[in-house]
Amino acid sequence: MNPRYVYLDHNATTPLHPEVKQAMQEAMDCFGNPSSLHGFGRAARQMVERAREQVAAFIGALPDEIVFVGSGSEGNNTVLSILGCPVRHCSCEHQGGRAIVTTAIEHPCVQETARCLADRGNQVSFARVDHLGRVDLEHLESLVTEHTGVVSVMMANNELGTIQDVRRAADIAHKHGTLFHTDAVQAVGKIPVNVKDLDVDFLTLSGHKIYGPKGIGALYIRRGVPFCPLIRGGHQEKGRRAGTENTIGIHALGKAVAMRAVEMAEEAVRLRALKAALRQGIEDRIRDVHFNGDPDNSLPGTLNVSFPGAEGESILLYLDLEGIAVSTGSACASGSLEPSHVLMAIGIPIEHAHASIRMSMGRDTTADDIDYVLERLPKVITKIRDMSTAYARK
């Protein structure tokens, strides 16, 4: 049994905030259906609407612009599926173009939804990114046509941490009379996000990335933009998402964003300092390392690094034996034979992609944790490189 655990995979998911956990426990007995008129229902309704206000306030939206969904993936699927719906003649409010413009580094839930729509005859295009993972906005603009229904650009990338200029991307979409969506699952709760400042029409966020529970997310839908539900058959969420509300999850999401509002700014400063120490420590202790992503404009706690000659899944599993949890962009870990599409899109050599790991810190990460990683990681890399065909001992 390992004496020590260091969790550096906060971009994958986060532990519950203790106050969120407590709020959930307290809400367990509030079992009413928010749609019921009686007291049990009204209590549940009150809980849901209070959370809606909290989420709205946190991102600068109005409460009725927030729709609770089952996950970030559901939110993203919803926006692309309804705006890219190939059916032209129905009661849907959306009568604009149906083509989709997105980017090469989106989460699979956006990319695969877009590809599915392409298979159904839609025009779908992917904007390039530069070597730091920043979307090439000129290329993006060149892809937008009169047929475009939505432009979707993620706010912060899960693998690299690179933050996009979402406001400029939204301006480009609006200049061409099309709607704009941002997948802000990795951004909300880590950096300031305000839907009015960003001027976005749709925004997706998720609970479990910000110390809330899994299975709850929210979709911001700007008042007045056309919408059509993906999940039908109920009047819940003002007819925008059918299904009895996940009342405890919603309550927890409200609490989670409320805690983020209190902790986020200070934590970002702390995490940036820890990341700088981690990066410097790796550079000092391990030779031939390559950092991936934008060093100047990335999520406070995300560091992506390649150790040429050391295969990523091996690094992950040797670190796991030391009690350190990270993730990798290597093909081997994913079960497919392709390395991360994000690392390929930024144009790093494929052998760097196979040799990459992502460390993502969070509110519980300490300076001691970083010291421990800096003590163990060099040994792991040396061990792997020592038996590697791809690394000559110098």
Place this chain on the structure above:
Amino acid sequence: MAAHQSWAYTDKVKDHFMNPRNVLRDEDYQEDGRGVVGNIQCGDEMLVVIQVDKEKGVITDCKWKTYGCASAIASTSVLSEMVKGMTLEEAYHITPAQIGEALGQLPEHKYHCSVLGDKALRAAINDYYARHGMEDRIEREEARLVCECMHVTDREIEEAVVEGARTFLDLQERTKISTVCGKCKEEAANLVRAYLAKHFGRSAS
């Protein structure tokens, strides 16, 4: 934290992963045969070197290096132990299934990782034969064209099966086989079943 006590693979895999046997560290190793397969672009590369008792035709030592995942490391480590004392003939015909058996079990999507080790070993044995004027013993692993339109060989079909294709449609998705004239469809489907039986001991569902 019960999950931390379990592991992604079997105890045997874990043991070989944590303490890999017979890693080639000696720069001046006197090898009698050398084989390299895979490449780092694909995410795994394997080097196997052997020493051979020429009188008896028996492998006396086997060392290796790999750029690869935990399964590749563990399977080559266990292979290097298995082949010592084997005749060249025996070692030549070690199958991935035997390696998998020696390790307990590998997850199915990791199966292809274990194939590299025995391929590299065969390459090393072939190299030994070539160096010692025994070319006649080299078993050429020549590929036969199955799909003429899309240029897919039986070897590629076997590789696709090892890497996860379970049905003709899986195979078609991976290789685009039989997407033009279609006349090889039946043969391709039969080959999928045959390779499934060869590598996994079962037929296609």
